[in-house]
Amino acid sequence: MExxxxxxxxxxxxxxxxxxxxxxxxxxxxISDRTADQIARARLPNTAxxxxxxIAREKMLGVDHWPNPEFHYTCHNHSFGxxxxxxxxxxxxxxxxxxxxxxxxxxxxxxxxxRGGSIEVKAIDAPDLSVLAQRFDLLVVASGRxxxxxxxxxxxxxxxxxxxxxxLLAALFSGVRRTDPVGATLxxxxxxxxxxxxxxLTFGGMASALLFENIPGGELEMLTRLRYDENPKAFxxxxxxxxxxxxxxxxxxxxxxxxxLCAPTDILQGGVTPxxxxxxxxxxxxxxxxxxxxxxxxxxxxxxxxxxxxSHTAFVVGEEIxxxxxxxxxxxxxxxxxxxxxxxAASRWTNLFLQPxxxxxxxxxxxxxxxxxLCDEFTNNFNYPERQWDHLASAERxxxxxETRRNVTAAAAVA
Amino acid sequence: MExxxxxxxxxxxxxxxxxxxxxxxxxxxxISDRTADQIARARLPNTAxxxxxxIAREKMLGVDHWPNPEFHYTCHNHSFGxxxxxxxxxxxxxxxxxxxxxxxxxxxxxxxxxRGGSIEVKAIDAPDLSVLAQRFDLLVVASGRxxxxxxxxxxxxxxxxxxxxxxLLAALFSGVRRTDPVGATLxxxxxxxxxxxxxxLTFGGMASALLFENIPGGELEMLTRLRYDENPKAFxxxxxxxxxxxxxxxxxxxxxxxxxLCAPTDILQGGVTPxxxxxxxxxxxxxxxxxxxxxxxxxxxxxxxxxxxxSHTAFVVGEEIxxxxxxxxxxxxxxxxxxxxxxxAASRWTNLFLQPxxxxxxxxxxxxxxxxxLCDEFTNNFNYPERQWDHLASAERxxxxxETRRNVTAAAAVA
Numbered sequence: 001m002e003x004x005x006x007x008x009x010x011x012x013x014x015x016x017x018x019x020x021x022x023x024x025x026x027x028x029x030x031i032s033d034r035t036a037d038q039i040a041r042a043r044l045p046n047t048a049x050x051x052x053x054x055i056a057r058e059k060m061l062g063v064d065h066w067p068n069p070e071f072h073y074t075c076h077n078h079s080f081g082x083x084x085x086x087x088x089x090x091x092x093x094x095x096x097x098x099x100x101x102x103x104x105x106x107x108x109x110x111x112x113x114x115r116g117g118s119i120e121v122k123a124i125d126a127p128d129l130s131v132l133a134q135r136f137d138l139l140v141v142a143s144g145r146x147x148x149x150x151x152x153x154x155x156x157x158x159x160x161x162x163x164x165x166x167x168l169l170a171a172l173f174s175g176v177r178r179t180d181p182v183g184a185t186l187x188x189x190x191x192x193x194x195x196x197x198x199x200x201l202t203f204g205g206m207a208s209a210l211l212f213e214n215i216p217g218g219e220l221e222m223l224t225r226l227r228y229d230e231n232p233k234a235f236x237x238x239x240x241x242x243x244x245x246x247x248x249x250x251x252x253x254x255x256x257x258x259x260x261l262c263a264p265t266d267i268l269q270g271g272v273t274p275x276x277x278x279x280x281x282x283x284x285x286x287x288x289x290x291x292x293x294x295x296x297x298x299x300x301x302x303x304x305x306x307x308x309x310x311s312h313t314a315f316v317v318g319e320e321i322x323x324x325x326x327x328x329x330x331x332x333x334x335x336x337x338x339x340x341x342x343x344x345a346a347s348r349w350t351n352l353f354l355q356p357x358x359x360x361x362x363x364x365x366x367x368x369x370x371x372x373x374l375c376d377e378f379t380n381n382f383n384y385p386e387r388q389w390d391h392l393a394s395a396e397r398x399x400x401x402x403e404t405r406r407n408v409t410a411a412a413a414v415a
Numbered sequence: 416m417e418x419x420x421x422x423x424x425x426x427x428x429x430x431x432x433x434x435x436x437x438x439x440x441x442x443x444x445x446i447s448d449r450t451a452d453q454i455a456r457a458r459l460p461n462t463a464x465x466x467x468x469x470i471a472r473e474k475m476l477g478v479d480h481w482p483n484p485e486f487h488y489t490c491h492n493h494s495f496g497x498x499x500x501x502x503x504x505x506x507x508x509x510x511x512x513x514x515x516x517x518x519x520x521x522x523x524x525x526x527x528x529x530r531g532g533s534i535e536v537k538a539i540d541a542p543d544l545s546v547l548a549q550r551f552d553l554l555v556v557a558s559g560r561x562x563x564x565x566x567x568x569x570x571x572x573x574x575x576x577x578x579x580x581x582x583l584l585a586a587l588f589s590g591v592r593r594t595d596p597v598g599a600t601l602x603x604x605x606x607x608x609x610x611x612x613x614x615x616l617t618f619g620g621m622a623s624a625l626l627f628e629n630i631p632g633g634e635l636e637m638l639t640r641l642r643y644d645e646n647p648k649a650f651x652x653x654x655x656x657x658x659x660x661x662x663x664x665x666x667x668x669x670x671x672x673x674x675x676l677c678a679p680t681d682i683l684q685g686g687v688t689p690x691x692x693x694x695x696x697x698x699x700x701x702x703x704x705x706x707x708x709x710x711x712x713x714x715x716x717x718x719x720x721x722x723x724x725x726s727h728t729a730f731v732v733g734e735e736i737x738x739x740x741x742x743x744x745x746x747x748x749x750x751x752x753x754x755x756x757x758x759x760a761a762s763r764w765t766n767l768f769l770q771p772x773x774x775x776x777x778x779x780x781x782x783x784x785x786x787x788x789l790c791d792e793f794t795n796n797f798n799y800p801e802r803q804w805d806h807l808a809s810a811e812r813x814x815x816x817x818e819t820r821r822n823v824t825a826a827a828a829v830a
Contacts, residue, residue, distance in 0.1 A: 118501035147462070215518070257786065286811075324805075325812060325815035325816075325819070326809055326811040326812050326815060328808070328809050328812075329808070329809075330804070330805065330809065330810065330812065334756075334805075337752070337755070337756055340752070341749075341752055389745070390739075390749075393741075393743070393744070393745035393746075394741055394743050394745065396701075396741040396743065396747065397740060397741045397743075400740035400741060401740075404740070
């Protein structure tokens with residue numbers, strides 16, 4: 001059959017899917033509410049890190065334009081505050097990479113068009129879907145903007161929150177010295193939130209993406225409302241003061257004279273409500289829409305599972321589109337079966353880490369601080385959230401994980 | 416961890432799982448309401464055929480005690496009545512085999528005990544489950560007998576019927592000449608039902624299992640109520656008369672003087688209501704029960720998907736038990752994710768074939784009668800119901816299947 005696929009949204013899910021389909025010579029149109037140029041000139045959209053599984057997909061798509069090892073990082077540094085501070089490192093088997101999506105997405109849009117993909121620029125709202133459905137055999141909705149998300153039913157049992165669990169400040173900074181080896185850093189201030197420092201490639205070269213994950217009611221929540229443009233100097237002063245107090249492990253790497261936003265628009269403040277929606281929408285007349293990426297599953301950015309999940313879903317949907325002959329209920333079911341475990345695991349794992357840790361989780365952190373096998377496994381599982389969830393889904397599972405990895409390490413020490 | 420697994424039921428699901436777990440040195444107890452000897456001496460329980468995927472599992476379990484090619488069959492013969500009769504054959508890639516379960520199950524029970532498995536004989540009812548749960552880390556309920564099934568919630572959306580869709584007469588017969596090559600035969604009498612003839616190994620050697628699938632209200636429904644023991648001669652006379660009229664393709668192979676039941680207890684009459692139940696039961700205190708086999712998914716025997724599905728589920732559950740560290744909600748979810756597609760596909764495909772065929776299905780049958788590639792694929796898919804369902808789930812899919820296989824055949828003809 002001739003297959004005509006319409007994708008709404010030019011984010012990671014939409015572009016990876018579009019590029020995948022073009023590799024298989026399928027007629028595909030991406031509808032974006034902004035041009036590549038508008039995306040490049042917009043405010044900082046996120047601080048997404050791409051793990052090795054996603055970079056591998058970028059290689060497969062022929063869009064790995066940033067192979068320089070300088071742009072990669074190889075570990076997660078952890079710094080847990082509390083009565084006794086724990087600082088420890090987990091190493092990736094294969095490196096990760098963060099590229100400002102204002103650099104990344106326009107480049108992939110160019111790739112997509114060069115390879116015969118068509119991009120239309122217009123805003124789409126829920127009522128437009130059934131009209132669009134007449135032009136395409138399948139619609140993939142890969143944009144969570146506006147009211148489009150409401151078209152996909154919220155899954156109550158997988159959406160425990162009605163409000164953001166963190167108040168966010170994300171921004172690109174100069175003046176943050178890298179760790180050695182180069183890594184992302186997660187600093188935890190119990191009761192107040194987390195700070196994540198990610199080496200990121202921006203328009204101006206490598207910088208530091210600082211993502212403040214502030215617990216509502218904690219001492220850092222005010223950072224979400226602090227306005228840089230109103231008083232840059234006061235803003236920077238307050239950020240430094242809060243970091244010194246709550247996130248010293250990262251603060252210690254700051255070169256105070258050069259510490260500043262890379263540009264006034266390199267900042268994003270707000271919060272997201274973690275939400276899982278049904279992945280399928282019946283548009284009538286035998287036509288369906290598939291939700292992909294944030295619109296399907298919105299996660300708090302704490303564990304960087306958004307873009308990686310979006311890319312995974314793009315490949316699942318792409319493979320099924322290439323293989324299948326009809327885009328009906330059975331198609332939607334197959335897509336759901338293949339992606340659901342990873343999607344839900346990413347959501348549940350993130351939601352678990354947004355809550356105060358259980359005694360078992362505290363024990364896991366302590367054990368990771370002295371067990372490299374365990375800590376490296378935890379770190380690599382950022383690529384495979386369903387594997388992480390197998391270990392974290394209950395107190396019993398966490399204890400079993402600690403126990404078995406303790407044995408591995410003991411056996412290795414004896415050998 | 417030490418794992419103690421309790422299995423209720425000594426059918427295919429229970430025994431394949433028990434044997435799998437013993438291969439992995441796991442402590443496992445099967446609780447059966449009957450001894451091996453009682454099972455061997457009971458009335459005919461079914462006419463189950465084991466397809467190649469199941470025979471492969473029997474090899475893996477080391478219980479392939481019947482490797483003699485004489486016991487196998489290699490094809491499905493089809494005979495569709497109607498204005499123009501269609502007779503055609505589909506070949507398996509690997510052979511199938513039917514063994515009277517009164518021969519088969521006691522032998523596997525012996526294997527299980529020889530390998531360190533423990534069998535307890537007692538009847539279990541739903542209220543016993545929570546008591547049993549205290550002895551085991553996980554319960555697997557692999558027996559649909561009595562009220563035990565009611566403990567697992569019926570899934571309404573996958574259980575469209577409240578009554579049997581066929582009135583069955585299943586019996587083992589002497590005096591039915593085998594086809595050449597040896598195959599099972601499916602004969603269809605539109606509006607009245609199907610007759611399936613399966614070569615089967617019984618206590619007395621090879622015989623023929625005839626499974627009459629009679630449509631309620633049709634001319635053969637009375638066979639379900641005809642009593643052999645009241646008047647064997649009249650019974651045989653009526654069966655012959657009905658076969659001659661409705662299933663001539665099978666009737667033509669009967670040697671009338673020797674045509675009779677192999678033994679007076681080699682007969683089963685009644686009907687089953689196709690039902691899908693939740694595969695998991697929360698027993699409280701962190702303990703769960705998994706449903707396996709008929710109790711999870713009861714299919715009409717038309718397409719022989721019962722025992723094969725039970726064996727598949729046994730391996731899925733067994734692999735997860737070996738791999739996992741806790742038998743809680745996440746375990747149940749993983750089992751569900753891995754088996755659900757095959758379970759539901761078997762159920763939906765069978766249910767589809769219990770209803771009057773759509774025009775597309777009629778077209779498929781006609782096309783199979785002249786396209787060997789298509790017919791062989793349909794035949795082999797008895798091993799993989801989810802692949803069959805990919806082709807049968809909608810009119811569009813059936814048409815696409817016919818179309819693509821027509822092209823394959825045309826291309827082969829040109830080459």
